[in-house]
Amino acid sequence: MSRALDAVAENRAVDAWWRVLSRHPQQAHGVHEADAELVPWPGTSDLLAVTTDTIAEEIALGFYREPRTIGWMAATVSLSDLAAVGAEPVGVVLAVTLPRGTDESTREALAAGVEAACRACGTYVLGGDTNTGDATAVTATAVGRVPAGAAMTRTGARAGDALYVTGGLGAGGACAARAVLSLPDALYAERDYRPRARLAEGRLCAPFASACIDTSDGLVAALDQLGRLNDVGFEVDLAPSALLEPRARAVADALSVDPLAFLAQPHGEFELALTVPAGRTAALEAASRDAGVELARIGRVVDEPVLRFTAPRVRTLDGGRLRSLAEDLGRDARHYLAALLAELQRQ
Amino acid sequence: MSRALDAVAENRAVDAWWRVLSRHPQQAHGVHEADAELVPWPGTSDLLAVTTDTIAEEIALGFYREPRTIGWMAATVSLSDLAAVGAEPVGVVLAVTLPRGTDESTREALAAGVEAACRACGTYVLGGDTNTGDATAVTATAVGRVPAGAAMTRTGARAGDALYVTGGLGAGGACAARAVLSLPDALYAERDYRPRARLAEGRLCAPFASACIDTSDGLVAALDQLGRLNDVGFEVDLAPSALLEPRARAVADALSVDPLAFLAQPHGEFELALTVPAGRTAALEAASRDAGVELARIGRVVDEPVLRFTAPRVRTLDGGRLRSLAEDLGRDARHYLAALLAELQRQ
Numbered sequence: 023m024s025r026a027l028d029a030v031a032e033n034r035a036v037d038a039w040w041r042v043l044s045r046h047p048q049q050a051h052g053v054h055e056a057d058a059e060l061v062p063w064p065g066t067s068d069l070l071a072v073t074t075d076t077i078a079e080e081i082a083l084g085f086y087r088e089p090r091t092i093g094w095m096a097a098t099v100s101l102s103d104l105a106a107v108g109a110e111p112v113g114v115v116l117a118v119t120l121p122r123g124t125d126e127s128t129r130e131a132l133a134a135g136v137e138a139a140c141r142a143c144g145t146y147v148l149g150g151d152t153n154t155g156d157a158t159a160v161t162a163t164a165v166g167r168v169p170a171g172a173a174m175t176r177t178g179a180r181a182g183d184a185l186y187v188t189g190g191l192g193a194g195g196a197c198a199a200r201a202v203l204s205l206p207d208a209l210y211a212e213r214d215y216r217p218r219a220r221l222a223e224g225r226l227c228a229p230f231a232s233a234c235i236d237t238s239d240g241l242v243a244a245l246d247q248l249g250r251l252n253d254v255g256f257e258v259d260l261a262p263s264a265l266l267e268p269r270a271r272a273v274a275d276a277l278s279v280d281p282l283a284f285l286a287q288p289h290g291e292f293e294l295a296l297t298v299p300a301g302r303t304a305a306l307e308a309a310s311r312d313a314g315v316e317l318a319r320i321g322r323v324v325d326e327p328v329l330r331f332t333a334p335r336v337r338t339l340d341g342g343r344l345r346s347l348a349e350d351l352g353r354d355a356r357h358y359l360a361a362l363l364a365e366l367q368r369q
Numbered sequence: 370m371s372r373a374l375d376a377v378a379e380n381r382a383v384d385a386w387w388r389v390l391s392r393h394p395q396q397a398h399g400v401h402e403a404d405a406e407l408v409p410w411p412g413t414s415d416l417l418a419v420t421t422d423t424i425a426e427e428i429a430l431g432f433y434r435e436p437r438t439i440g441w442m443a444a445t446v447s448l449s450d451l452a453a454v455g456a457e458p459v460g461v462v463l464a465v466t467l468p469r470g471t472d473e474s475t476r477e478a479l480a481a482g483v484e485a486a487c488r489a490c491g492t493y494v495l496g497g498d499t500n501t502g503d504a505t506a507v508t509a510t511a512v513g514r515v516p517a518g519a520a521m522t523r524t525g526a527r528a529g530d531a532l533y534v535t536g537g538l539g540a541g542g543a544c545a546a547r548a549v550l551s552l553p554d555a556l557y558a559e560r561d562y563r564p565r566a567r568l569a570e571g572r573l574c575a576p577f578a579s580a581c582i583d584t585s586d587g588l589v590a591a592l593d594q595l596g597r598l599n600d601v602g603f604e605v606d607l608a609p610s611a612l613l614e615p616r617a618r619a620v621a622d623a624l625s626v627d628p629l630a631f632l633a634q635p636h637g638e639f640e641l642a643l644t645v646p647a648g649r650t651a652a653l654e655a656a657s658r659d660a661g662v663e664l665a666r667i668g669r670v671v672d673e674p675v676l677r678f679t680a681p682r683v684r685t686l687d688g689g690r691l692r693s694l695a696e697d698l699g700r701d702a703r704h705y706l707a708a709l710l711a712e713l714q715r716q
Binding site: 038041043045046053058059061075115116117134136137147148149150151154155159167352 | 382383388396405413417423457460462476477481499500501502504510512699
């Protein structure tokens with residue numbers, strides 16, 4: 023398995039843009055190296071953090087059918103990137119494309135979803151742009167501030183660091199499984215999928231973490247990317263089923279599928295995954311207890327370029343291969359799911 | 370003619386969002402009142418300026434067929450909004466949706482257009498997000514900084530103020546006419562349409578202007594909106610043909626159409642229109658001469674709620690009516706053009 027960043031198609035696609043675009047000379051990190059873009063705010067020692075994401079493929083795939091989900095997720099996806107760099111949000115701007123003739127109640131529900139996600143994070147929509155098009159698409163751009171020296175990036179993880187996550191995983195997988203397999207609401211309803219950007223957690227962890235990334239593409243993709251960027255690997259000690267949040271675990275149990283599938287598929291749950299040098303773990307855990315912030319130590323950074331789950335039995339995953347399977351998700355989600363489960367049986 | 374903001378459909382559509390979304394308590398202006406959103410940057414007396422726009426309808430209408438134009442315009446539209454508040458750009462983030470299977474050369478040309486527009490304004494793309502969808506759409510968000518007290522908004526114009534624009538107008542109309550009427554490249558080529566965001570002009574004018582707006586929707590819409598916001602009107606002394614830049618005038622002449630059509634249609638040229646109190650015009654004109662910045666005094670703010678062109682003959686336009694015609698542009702551009710010309714014959 024190649025450990026190069028460019029072994030992953032998504033990384034190659036991003037690199038292709040940067041063969042044409044020039045980098046801001048003061049940008050505080052390289053391409054791929056942070057969840058949000060970081061540049062100095064003129065005349066201060068602050069960094070501006072800014073990040074933009076479009077919700078469209080999730081709608082086309084049928085993952086988000088309710089306008090309130092679309093709005094909630096548009097804001098959350100970008101705010102989660104601010105969380106992963108340790109920023110405090112300053113505001114959000116929205117670019118919304120709706121089909122001609124979209125009714126008032128749909129627009130209101132979408133706006134209410136955005137509003138609820140922003141207010142849950144203590145921030146506001148500042149303004150935006152509306153367009154008419156064939157398909158619904160919402161692009162949210164979140165702007166935040168990080169005090170000097172307090173930014174987290176994806177680089178800096180070293181062998182021996184501890185690995186933490188900010189909450190139970192697998193909600194993204196449950197949401198996707200619900201749509202692809204037409205699961206009943208009693209098992210998992212669309213409204214059960216309401217990830218909350220971990221802004222407080224990000225700011226709490228920033229002084230302690232060596233690296234951070236959000237699980238917007240699931241835990242396996244997040245750790246694979248961190249591994250490639252830092253030339254390290256990961257051992258996860260918690261069993262995959264123990265990593266799942268209760269409702270996602272219930273879906274895995276009801277379907278009798280490998281709980282790892284919920285971590286290896288690319289629809290994420292927007293928790294933070296962070297690495298912390300051994301000398302700082304006690305202080306971080308004390309700080310998180312004091313703040314009442316959930317934080318689970320799930321494993322460690324290792325020197326080998328592996329992604330290994332050690333419980334209930336040792337399984338070494340090929341993160342690159344699992345990520346490449348996901349490129350086909352947009353073409354046929356049921357086929358992707360079958361391929362993922364077959365691949366996990368081999369790994 | 371109602372002078373209320375909500376007599377214009379686009380304003381009503383924006384207001385509908387704000388019945389659901391709450392405003393940032395420190396936002397330095399109301400809805401509709403600035404080209405970019407302005408909020409304090411924490412811990413400083415600076416304002417953050419941020420604005421987002423999607424290029425999609427212009428592609429669907431056939432106005433932009435070359436990927437380089439799409440990229441150039443995506444960056445320019447947002448940077449122009451920064452110019453209109455007097456901001457200096459800090460950077461741009463991009464969200465790009467391309468059809469599956471878009472070839473490498475198309476993506477490169479689009480990126481080259483974004484890069485060229487950013488570098489022309491001394492700024493950079495910081496990062497972004499790419500998606501696959503049915504139609505090409507590019508959302509650019511521009512982030513800028515405005516020092517305390519130096520921001521321009523759309524409010525503050527008073528009767529007696531002088532009216533200025535930062536350059537020749539009508540390029541947007543020429544670009545649209547080219548597409549709708551299949552004009553030959555020799556008359557107006559797509560590459561002739563390369564508006565440049567007037568950032569230096571915005572910063573130069575900010576200390577003198579009472580209000581500012583860009584002509585992203587054309588001069589008539591810009592002045593109509595400024596008039597509604599400030600409960601004033603405008604008299605323009607320059608003849609419409611004299612307001613047109615040379616290539617746009619050549620198109621108007623070749624088609625033998627009323628040059629006012631190029632100012633009243635909604636595809637803009639991204640100049641700034643600004644109002645300046647009489648006591649500051651001499652200082653502004655001296656400053657613009659010193660800086661080598663083009664600035665044309667074209668008329669004045671008046672107390673009546675009118676939009677009047679005084680040369681070569683007096684014509685009083687119904688800005689609200691002209692803007693409402695433009696709502697049909699997306700459905701049938703040739704029909705819109707005929708309706709616009711017929712309406713201008715009546716006004």
